[in-house]
Amino acid sequence: MSLPRPxxxxxAELLPAEDLLTEAGDCWTYGYDNSKRHAPPDAVAFPREHDxxxxxxxxxxxxxxPITPRGRGTGTTGATVPLRGGLVLxxxxxxxxxxxxxxxxxxxxQPGVTNLAVQQAxxxxxxxxxxxxxxxxxxxxxGNLAYNSAGPRAVKYGTPRExxxxxxxxxxxxxxxxxxxxxxxGVVGYDLTRLIIGSEGTLAIITEAALKLTPKxxxxxxxxxxxxxxxxxxxxxxxxxxxxxxxxALEFIDGAAIEMIRSYSKAELPxxxxxxxxxxxxxAPASLDEAxxxxxxAADVEGCLSAKVAGSQQEVExxxxxxxxxxxxxxxVAPKKINEDVVVPVSHIPSLIDGLRTLGRRHxxxxxxxxxxxxxxIHVNLLIDPDDPRxxxxxxxxxxxxxxLVLxxxxxxSGEHGIGLVKRDFVSLEIDAATxxxxxxxxxxxxxxxLLNPDKALPGAAT
Amino acid sequence: MSLPRPxxxxxAELLPAEDLLTEAGDCWTYGYDNSKRHAPPDAVAFPREHDxxxxxxxxxxxxxxPITPRGRGTGTTGATVPLRGGLVLxxxxxxxxxxxxxxxxxxxxQPGVTNLAVQQAxxxxxxxxxxxxxxxxxxxxxGNLAYNSAGPRAVKYGTPRExxxxxxxxxxxxxxxxxxxxxxxGVVGYDLTRLIIGSEGTLAIITEAALKLTPKxxxxxxxxxxxxxxxxxxxxxxxxxxxxxxxxALEFIDGAAIEMIRSYSKAELPxxxxxxxxxxxxxAPASLDEAxxxxxxAADVEGCLSAKVAGSQQEVExxxxxxxxxxxxxxxVAPKKINEDVVVPVSHIPSLIDGLRTLGRRHxxxxxxxxxxxxxxIHVNLLIDPDDPRxxxxxxxxxxxxxxLVLxxxxxxSGEHGIGLVKRDFVSLEIDAATxxxxxxxxxxxxxxxLLNPDKALPGAAT
Numbered sequence: 001m002s003l004p005r006p007x008x009x010x011x012a013e014l015l016p017a018e019d020l021l022t023e024a025g026d027c028w029t030y031g032y033d034n035s036k037r038h039a040p041p042d043a044v045a046f047p048r049e050h051d052x053x054x055x056x057x058x059x060x061x062x063x064x065x066p067i068t069p070r071g072r073g074t075g076t077t078g079a080t081v082p083l084r085g086g087l088v089l090x091x092x093x094x095x096x097x098x099x100x101x102x103x104x105x106x107x108x109x110q111p112g113v114t115n116l117a118v119q120q121a122x123x124x125x126x127x128x129x130x131x132x133x134x135x136x137x138x139x140x141x142x143g144n145l146a147y148n149s150a151g152p153r154a155v156k157y158g159t160p161r162e163x164x165x166x167x168x169x170x171x172x173x174x175x176x177x178x179x180x181x182x183x184x185x186g187v188v189g190y191d192l193t194r195l196i197i198g199s200e201g202t203l204a205i206i207t208e209a210a211l212k213l214t215p216k217x218x219x220x221x222x223x224x225x226x227x228x229x230x231x232x233x234x235x236x237x238x239x240x241x242x243x244x245x246x247x248x249a250l251e252f253i254d255g256a257a258i259e260m261i262r263s264y265s266k267a268e269l270p271x272x273x274x275x276x277x278x279x280x281x282x283x284a285p286a287s288l289d290e291a292x293x294x295x296x297x298a299a300d301v302e303g304c305l306s307a308k309v310a311g312s313q314q315e316v317e318x319x320x321x322x323x324x325x326x327x328x329x330x331x332x333v334a335p336k337k338i339n340e341d342v343v344v345p346v347s348h349i350p351s352l353i354d355g356l357r358t359l360g361r362r363h364x365x366x367x368x369x370x371x372x373x374x375x376x377x378i379h380v381n382l383l384i385d386p387d388d389p390r391x392x393x394x395x396x397x398x399x400x401x402x403x404x405l406v407l408x409x410x411x412x413x414s415g416e417h418g419i420g421l422v423k424r425d426f427v428s429l430e431i432d433a434a435t436x437x438x439x440x441x442x443x444x445x446x447x448x449x450x451l452l453n454p455d456k457a458l459p460g461a462a463t
Numbered sequence: 464m465s466l467p468r469p470x471x472x473x474x475a476e477l478l479p480a481e482d483l484l485t486e487a488g489d490c491w492t493y494g495y496d497n498s499k500r501h502a503p504p505d506a507v508a509f510p511r512e513h514d515x516x517x518x519x520x521x522x523x524x525x526x527x528x529p530i531t532p533r534g535r536g537t538g539t540t541g542a543t544v545p546l547r548g549g550l551v552l553x554x555x556x557x558x559x560x561x562x563x564x565x566x567x568x569x570x571x572x573q574p575g576v577t578n579l580a581v582q583q584a585x586x587x588x589x590x591x592x593x594x595x596x597x598x599x600x601x602x603x604x605x606g607n608l609a610y611n612s613a614g615p616r617a618v619k620y621g622t623p624r625e626x627x628x629x630x631x632x633x634x635x636x637x638x639x640x641x642x643x644x645x646x647x648x649g650v651v652g653y654d655l656t657r658l659i660i661g662s663e664g665t666l667a668i669i670t671e672a673a674l675k676l677t678p679k680x681x682x683x684x685x686x687x688x689x690x691x692x693x694x695x696x697x698x699x700x701x702x703x704x705x706x707x708x709x710x711x712a713l714e715f716i717d718g719a720a721i722e723m724i725r726s727y728s729k730a731e732l733p734x735x736x737x738x739x740x741x742x743x744x745x746x747a748p749a750s751l752d753e754a755x756x757x758x759x760x761a762a763d764v765e766g767c768l769s770a771k772v773a774g775s776q777q778e779v780e781x782x783x784x785x786x787x788x789x790x791x792x793x794x795x796v797a798p799k800k801i802n803e804d805v806v807v808p809v810s811h812i813p814s815l816i817d818g819l820r821t822l823g824r825r826h827x828x829x830x831x832x833x834x835x836x837x838x839x840x841i842h843v844n845l846l847i848d849p850d851d852p853r854x855x856x857x858x859x860x861x862x863x864x865x866x867x868l869v870l871x872x873x874x875x876x877s878g879e880h881g882i883g884l885v886k887r888d889f890v891s892l893e894i895d896a897a898t899x900x901x902x903x904x905x906x907x908x909x910x911x912x913x914l915l916n917p918d919k920a921l922p923g924a925a926t
Contacts, residue, residue: 101808101810102705103701103704103705103808103809103810104701104808104809104810104811104839105704105705105809106808125705126705126707147650148650150648154647154648155647158625159648161654161657162621162625171897171901175897175900175901176895176897177895177897177898177901178894178895178898179898181806181874181875182808182873182874182875183806183807183808183838183839183840183873183874183875183878184617184618184838184839185613185617185622185806185835185838185839185840185875185878185879186806186875186877186878187610187611187661187875187877187878187879187880187881187882188875188876188877188882188886188890188893188894189882189890189893189894189898189899189902189920189921190658190661190662190666190902190905190906190920191624191657191658191660191661191662192658192898192901192902194624194654194657194658195653195654195655195657195658197654198650198653198654199653199654203653215705215706215707215709216707217707218707238566238567241566241568242565242566242568242588242589242678243678244589244678244679244680244681244747245747246678283750284707284708284750284753284754284757285753286749286750286752286753287746287747287749287750287753287754289749290747290748290749290750291747291750294747343644343646343648343649344646345564345566345567345569345645345646346566346567346568347564347566347567348567372648375646375647375648376567376646376647376648377646377648410645410646411644411645411646412644412645412646412648412649412650412651413651414649414650414651415646415648415649415650416648416650417650418650419650419651419652423651427651427652430651430652431641431651431652432639432640432641434634434638434639434640435640435641435642435652435655436652437638438634438638438640438655438908438909439652439653439655441908442653442905442908443653444908445901445904445905445907445908446901457652457653458652
């Protein structure tokens with residue numbers, strides 16, 4: 001589509017020239033996200049205020065123009081790719097931290113602020129905000145809320161849904177709403193805060209968020225445990241999660257990933273290593289010895305080959321180097337790999353890993369797994385070249401079976417990456433028709449004309 | 464209303480005689496809850512299975528008969544009083560614990576099981592479910608979820624919204640839905656789990672819930688700190704909440720409440736006591752000394768008259784005796800007192816208490832405050848006799864000003880009791896018209912005919 005002249009004129013009235021792009025070449029970049037998918041927007045607006053967003057959304061309603069809100073485009077599912085063109089709302093210039101209130105453990109910020117900036121503002125007062133995606137330095141708060149993005153710390157401290165008090169937002173109809181409270185308890189009205197979090201910008205555009213802060217623990221220890229195979233490691237995960245000391249990170253790497261690291265980096269690992277856990281425990285300094293001891297005892301299941309606690313910051317970095325060697329190694333082997341982030345209950349991780357091995361063999365695809373074991377959130381990497389039609393077809397067939405396996409193990413298709421456009425055809429494998437119909441009805445209440453990020457999050461008939 | 468003959472016949476087909484009441488005298492009791500409000504139901508059904516509820520809701524849709532789901536009636540807001548008669552669905556016979564899965568830290572149960580039974584089943588495996596309302600021995604899981612009921616532990620461990628993974632439910636239209644996941648992460652589809660939690664049975668009837676369990680801490684210490692006045696105590700609360708050791712209970716009692724205890728019980732308190740904090744700290748035994756030390760240091764603000772840690776179980780009981788003496792004392796003075804459960808950000812507690820004192824003087828009403836200070840959740844007790852028209856009028860005027868004060872302090876009208884029918888006229892003080900309209904739209908999607916618990920939770924035009 002291209003925008004009607006009256007709409008272009010109205011945009012130019014609403015926004016100063018430096019906050020609006022309408023030339024195709026200028027707009028091009030804002031058609032991408034980190035899924036590498038692309039569709040060109042017709043215009044890109046950079047609002048700086050809530051009221052501008054209200055006006056922009058109402059204008060789009062008047063002209064029936066789709067609106068795609070976005071942050072910095074670090075998402076991996078194409079959720080911010082403007083499939084139908086129209087207006088992209090880039091929220092990157094709404095990047096103010098409005099209030100840091102340590103007495104009340106809260107921070108209020110606009111959506112365009114980066115996760116890192118939130119952490120820095122909180123840290124000045126001895127606090128942090130738990131969600132910690134790998135892209136923290138670049139990704140925005142609005143994106144974190146749109147996807148319910150988590151990271152390693154979620155195992156102890158939860159996701160954005162557990163760490164957000166309230167929102168200010170603009171619905172798809174252009175109405176200003178406020179959700180939630182400024183307190184850690186509140187039961188007046190329905191919980192629209194959590195409904196909007198994770199809805200991938202399909203219900204409302206968040207213009208302000210009140211975040212719940214957590215005091216920074218005084219100390220942290222890092223452990224690495226190596227296992228003969230993934231089954232042993234998964235039993236250790238279940239044992240660790242069944243005792244009272246909850247680690248603040250419980251990451252795992254499977255045997256194929258260890259092979260990968262061994263081939264492509266100098267990180268040292270025992271020869272028989274079939275799986276590896278990276279564990280972090282935080283808390284008050286005096287309690288850490290005991291806490292680490294409890295975790296070490298739980299980690300020491302049959303098949304545990306070695307377990308060690310880093311004694312210095314250098315050792316911590318050496319331990320994490322193993323984990324960090326993985327992504328470059330995977331990119332070397334398969335630059336366009338498929339990375340899914342399925343979740344299963346912790347005790348089903350061994351069955352998942354076994355099943356994935358079988359599927360990899362059957363479809364002749366190398367599958368490498370790592371991820372947030374404490375949440376059962378496994379990053380499943382299919383090392384294929386999607387530009388090779390045979391491999392692409394094999395991957396498609398394999399992916400369908402991966403998702404069926406995950407669901408048969410009481411799991412879910414995504415733990416933190418979301419649906420966007422790349423997974424939407426699989427959603428109805430997980431969510432039944434009646435529940436999906438209800439979600440579509442809710443979408444309709446927020447966005448009667450279906451203009452807000454159409455074709456995302458929910459399957460086919462969604463808009 | 465009275466039920467049409469074909470509906471009564473259909474009910475008798477759907478349910479065995481022992482699971483159905485239709486005689487007015489038999490039904491009477493099921494028209495009450497702990498608000499002491501009453502309206503007589505036309506029939507009471509005691510379903511035992513999800514599919515029976517589907518059939519009952521569809522039958523009510525067919526005959527346009529209101530449905531009021533209820534647990535054990537311990538709610539205080541009239542949320543289960545069947546204002547328009549019709550069918551009461553008493554879920555007390557759906558009381559099975561379906562699965563306890565310690566490896567995955569989850570428990571699946573039906574709504575009629577008591578909170579206590581959930582705790583006992585979890586405790587067998589070393590776990591607990593954090594929500595702990597005072598009525599735990601009698602109140603049901605379904606009620607806890609309907610109100611998002613919390614209790615003292617919420618300050619550290621959160622409310623049902625932070626401790627529930629997924630639900631099975633029947634919408635007002637009679638559709639079976641499943642929400643959420645069996646894992647601690649999941650971002651597929653919209654978050655209907657939290658939307659239904661706290662919706663007071665106005666959106667859907669919960670028939671099964673997957674609860675997130677937490678490992679029981681190995682040890683706990685109880686502290687009591689006494690302050691010259693409420694301002695000093697509130698500063699202590701803010702200081703305690705700003706350091707890393709989060710107490711598992713942080714309760715307070717104001718000066719008027721202390722006077723009350725002194726007059727009506729033998730609990731010992733220093734003469735100059737203007738406010739009191741009861742604090743509990745849990746964790747691993749080795750860490751407790753340090754943790755208690757941190758909390759004691761934070762609690763020791765200007766105006767702290769004394770602070771002590773209970774050295775034995777008897778001492779713990781002695782400390783809690785003070786807190787527990789309060790309710791009987793209040794009941795002695797004002798059997799029909801009004802008890803609100805407002806919330807303000809922690810640092811605004813002193814302003815709230817000061818403002819309440821002024822309001823009490825202006826309206827000639829004794830106001831006694833206690834509650835969950837760590838969450839800013841204050842139980843405001845207006846000691847009046849509602850049967851005295853002058854006092855009732857004063858209370859009404861005072862209550863309106865209490866709520867305005869709370870909102871001016873960035874607070875919310877209810878932290879855990881909910882809205883029910885008694886607070887619904889005040890909801891629009893807190894939630895703006897556009898947001899309320901959206902909530903009503905969502906209600907309509909779940910319950911197109913407006914039959915599910917009508918006239919509750921949302922104000923006037925809600926159904």
